[in-house]
Amino acid sequence: MRISLPRPGGADIDLATVDLFDPTxxxxxxxxxxxxxxxxxxxVHRQTxxxxxxxxxxxxxxxxxxxxxxxxxxxxxxxxxxxxLGGTDPAGGKMMAASDPPVHSAMRExxxxxxxxxxxxxxRPRIRRVVHRMLAPLLDGGTWDVAAAGAGFPMAFTxxxxxxxxxxxxxxxxxxxxxxAPDDPDYRQSEGDGTLAAAHHELFAYFSGQxxxxxxxxxxxxxxxxxxxxxxxxxxxxxxxxxVYNCYSLLLGANVTTPHAIAATVLALIEHPQEYRRLLxxxxxxxxxxxxxxxxxxxxxxxxxxxxxxxxxxxxELKAGDAVVAWLGSANRDEEVFADPFRFDVxxxxxxxxxxxxGPHYCIGAPLARIALRLLFEEIVATVDTFAxxxxxxxxxSNFVAGIKSMPLTARLRHGADRILDExxxxxxxxxx
Numbered sequence: 001m002r003i004s005l006p007r008p009g010g011a012d013i014d015l016a017t018v019d020l021f022d023p024t025x026x027x028x029x030x031x032x033x034x035x036x037x038x039x040x041x042x043x044v045h046r047q048t049x050x051x052x053x054x055x056x057x058x059x060x061x062x063x064x065x066x067x068x069x070x071x072x073x074x075x076x077x078x079x080x081x082x083x084x085l086g087g088t089d090p091a092g093g094k095m096m097a098a099s100d101p102p103v104h105s106a107m108r109e110x111x112x113x114x115x116x117x118x119x120x121x122x123x124r125p126r127i128r129r130v131v132h133r134m135l136a137p138l139l140d141g142g143t144w145d146v147a148a149a150g151a152g153f154p155m156a157f158t159x160x161x162x163x164x165x166x167x168x169x170x171x172x173x174x175x176x177x178x179x180x181a182p183d184d185p186d187y188r189q190s191e192g193d194g195t196l197a198a199a200h201h202e203l204f205a206y207f208s209g210q211x212x213x214x215x216x217x218x219x220x221x222x223x224x225x226x227x228x229x230x231x232x233x234x235x236x237x238x239x240x241x242x243x244v245y246n247c248y249s250l251l252l253g254a255n256v257t258t259p260h261a262i263a264a265t266v267l268a269l270i271e272h273p274q275e276y277r278r279l280l281x282x283x284x285x286x287x288x289x290x291x292x293x294x295x296x297x298x299x300x301x302x303x304x305x306x307x308x309x310x311x312x313x314x315x316x317e318l319k320a321g322d323a324v325v326a327w328l329g330s331a332n333r334d335e336e337v338f339a340d341p342f343r344f345d346v347x348x349x350x351x352x353x354x355x356x357x358x359g360p361h362y363c364i365g366a367p368l369a370r371i372a373l374r375l376l377f378e379e380i381v382a383t384v385d386t387f388a389x390x391x392x393x394x395x396x397x398s399n400f401v402a403g404i405k406s407m408p409l410t411a412r413l414r415h416g417a418d419r420i421l422d423e424x425x426x427x428x429x430x431x432x433x
Contacts, residue, residue: 013037020057020325020399021049021082023183026301027397032342035059035330044316053086055304055323056316061334061354063314064326067305069359071100074305074324076361081400082304083182083196085323095245097253101360106233107246108364114227117367123157124371130156131376132424135383138411139418143390146266147407150259151177157372158254158365162247163223164210172206175199176255177405181398186405200248207247211240224250250365256401257299258369261355262376263404265293270387270409272344279346279381280414286381289346290373295353296344298329301402303357328354329402383417 018034025031038045038059048054058067067074076098079089091098096107113119134153137144155169164172178187182195189195210225219226228243238246269276269289279285307322318324332353333341356363363369390410396403413421 015042015045018047020047020327021055021085023181023397023399026399026402027184027395031329032333035327035333039330039334044314046316049085053323055082055085055325056313056318058313058324058326059330059334060314061331061337064328064331064354065358066313067324067326068303068354068357068361071104071360073308073311075100075308076104076305078306080303080305080361082302082325083400085304091245091249094239094242095249096364097249097361098245103234104360107231107238107242108360110231110233111228111246112364114224115364115367117371120368120371123161123368124375126160127157127372128375128379131372131379132421134376135379136421138384138413139421141410143408143410145406145408147259147263147394147404150262151255151405152259153262153376154254154258154372157368158251161222161224161368162251163214163219163225168206172203172251173255175203176252177396179203179252180256180401181396181403184397184405203248203251204244207244208240210247211243253363253365254368256403257356257363257365258372260299260396260401260403261294261297261369261373263407264297264299264402265289265373265377266380266387266409267393267404267407268293268296268344270389273386275344275346276386279377280385283378283381285346286377287374288348288351290370290377291351291353292344292346292348293373293377294355295332295338295348295351297402298332298353298355299402300355300357300363301329301398301400302327303361328357383413383421385412385414385417387411 013034015037019025020034038057043058043060043063045057045059046054047057058064077092077100079087079092080097089098093099093103096104096111099107130153134149137149152169152173155173159166159169159172178189178195178199181187182199187195189198211229214223214226214229225243225247228238228246231238275289279289302325304323304325307318307320307324309320311318332338332355335341356366388410391408393404394406396405
């Protein structure tokens with residue numbers, strides 16, 4: 001998604017005709033200008049589509065948090081993405097992302113222990129090896145597409161964590177992007193809902209086979225899918241369909257967040273070279289740079305809820321069953337919370353962004369994403385002196401993922417970086433990119 005400065009006074013924007021449902025807005029339009037005007041003029045805004053479906057848009061930080069926090073007023077059970085607006089999610093009550101407490105809590109609590117920062121610390125060496133292999137093409141001095149390289153980045157550790165065969169990783173990466181960007185011309189297979197249905201069918205069938213294989217033949221102690229087959233929630237083991245839905249959700253979450261945070265952060269550092277120079281001068285700022293990159297990118301663009309009863313939100317009367325969409329990218333630019341929100345600042349503090357959501361559904365994979373992003377940018381700062389664009393930036397056509405699908409660039413390496421990278425890759429041995 002393009003990140004632009006807001007237009008003064010919302011010039012040339014007619015809120016009556018704004019279409020936040022349209023995925024092309026986020027690939028070629030100016031959503032931040034729209035959100036800025038909405039925060040000022042209509043922070044709880046109703047939109048009705050041509051087919052009669054409608055939803056409320058919530059764009060202020062604290063309102064977004066309220067919607068995501070309070071499952072008693074805003075339920076996840078009917079679905080959490082605009083792609084199924086007006087329908088009912090078949091995974092409702094079966095998948096963590098599409099359920100409310102206590103069902104959600106019963107599944108989440110044991111999973112959160114496996115995916116905690118402490119539990120994942122032992123995986124840092126492998127993730128660093130993946131980082132080295134990802135950056136190795138910089139050694140030849142040619143063009144490097146950071147978005148394409150980043151697309152496969154999460155599979156190299158999430159795929160391993162889930163015990164998925166390496167040969168399957170490229171196809172799984174493609175399918176998860178189809179699922180979140182079915183209207184993108186590079187991923188669309190058919191008109192209407194055909195692309196989304198095809199992606200879901202293949203992914204669910206794939207994970208069903210993976211689950212059956214573990215039940216028949218056993219699994220390693222650190223196999224996340226195996227863990228799900230044994231997980232007890234509410235006094236019983238998960239059913240087969242519940243395991244499959246949660247496998248899908250875990251992989252989707254990994255593949256649609258981390259890659260786009262990488263590309264967007266690198267682009268921000270190119271566009272704000274003074275911030276990259278600060279990182280070069282003080283690598284300890286990398287942690288703050290990652291958090292600012294997450295705020296800046298807001299890769300998960302929205303989450304949807306449905307009201308459980310009639311309620312009032314900022315003087316707007318919402319009826320029971322209304323769809324409410326919380327726009328994370330807008331919340332992360334709220335002027336009342338973030339000083340000078342359109343300034344990229346690697347030292348921003350406090351930085352209580354909602355890139356990973358908020359409340360009960362706060363991203364369970366956030367610890368793994370943070371570890372991976374910090375290791376990646378530590379290595380980038382240690383090896384790259386400057387980046388330079390080498391072609392156009394192509395944005396993903398999706399109203400859910402604020403993504404970049406192509407971003408070619410060149411890099412000038414720091415003195416000795418070629419030796420460091422070369423030795424690292426040689427020492428680490430073959431690790432898939």
